[in-house]
Amino acid sequence: MTASRFALADGNNFYVSCERLFNPRLEGRPVVVLSNNDGCVVARSQEVKALGVKMGTPIHHIRALVAKHQIAWFSSNYALYGEISRRMMAVMGQFSPRRETYSIDECFLDLSGMHRAPADIAQELRRRVRSWVGIPTCVGIGESKTLAKLANAIAKKTPSMEGVCDLTALSATARQALLEGRAVADVWGIGRKLGARLESLGVQTADDLRQFDLERARSQFGIVVVRTIEELRGISCADLEERIPAKKQICSSRSFGKYTNDIEEICQAVTEYTARAAEKLRRQNGICAQLQVGLLTNPFKDVPQHHPVGHIRLSVPTADTLRLVSIAVRVTREIWRPGYIYKKAEVMFTDINPATYEQLRLFDEEERRVPAPPSEKRARLMATLDAVNTKWERGTLRVASAGDAQPWQMRRERMTPAYTSSWNELPVART
DNA sequence: TCTGGGGTCCTAGGACCC
């Protein structure tokens, strides 16, 4: 058996790099991409990081900086980032028979037992993604996923490494020196709270954590931290997850572009969010048995707060948009109260099972009372709805109660075109 | 004026059972 070699490959400043791909004038300029509703900074170019802007900063906190340094800002364009991500993953997957897509811009690769040195493979991966897709990347390599993540962060911070850090190729001392250079909170799985608690015990760096006593970690922090320590020691505790597991809960929630108390507007928004969640549910061929709706006021404001949540168990699990919408709207009317300004609604489906589950139960004596599943006709309607919205654009076919004016729609003041996923928005060379 | 969205896993505690 050969030692395990995990690589973590990811796009640098991914959303910003996607925007630059279609607008090369942004190269070398400070650029940020904002969250939904143009709220927080979710991607920063190198120039912006150098200005000290932190991830998640509300854009209205840094208006002056934006003006002073002429920071270019964009609304997030997920259709574009999703498509570029698919291309990037396809190319990265060419370098190993085993790949796990970890997030929109990251994947783990299994480089165990390869003929060539992992660092050479990684460099070729970087060249190919850069040239075929146009996105700059970095790669970290280690005996565990946690070490691969850490190596990737080191590669990003150390220009002399040219985008690749292979911890497995280093001597024990060189490796230790690198781990000593990383704060404990930078370790995958150690967040703000755990980081602070560890630091109060004198555990400052990734290497301190690596040397932390396992028994003590078990009793004071629990199994998660124990596994992280093992992984830092090069013992892999988490293998690749090559196939995407079915979701156990599906949520669609969004802040309104314009805060509102109008129950009709709120019901429109809930209708739309429910339809979105139902699409996701059908995509994994699931049905849900519980639905939850929540409304939220703005916690940042000194106004009367209200956060009602209502849930309903469905007597017959379903993925039918029309049924789910009517239930969700009913719940919304029940939990809504006058006198509060709501900023956000969320719709959540839980108790999700494969659609076949429902049919199987029909053969179970105990469950005889379960009514027949929705008609074949209704299922075909849903399939048609999904097909139309896939072929043309999301929202081509909608539930009428989602309304027309939709003043609650999120703000996206500066969204670039769907260059790669809409025929009408393909970039065309001028002649 | 303006503060994202969508997930997972673990743990503790209560209910319940034998």
Next chain:
DNA sequence: TCTGGGGTCCTAGGACCC
């Protein structure tokens, strides 16, 4: 009068991730 202990299941809440 004395009033165990272990197992399972569920839920809420916390912590983490990108």
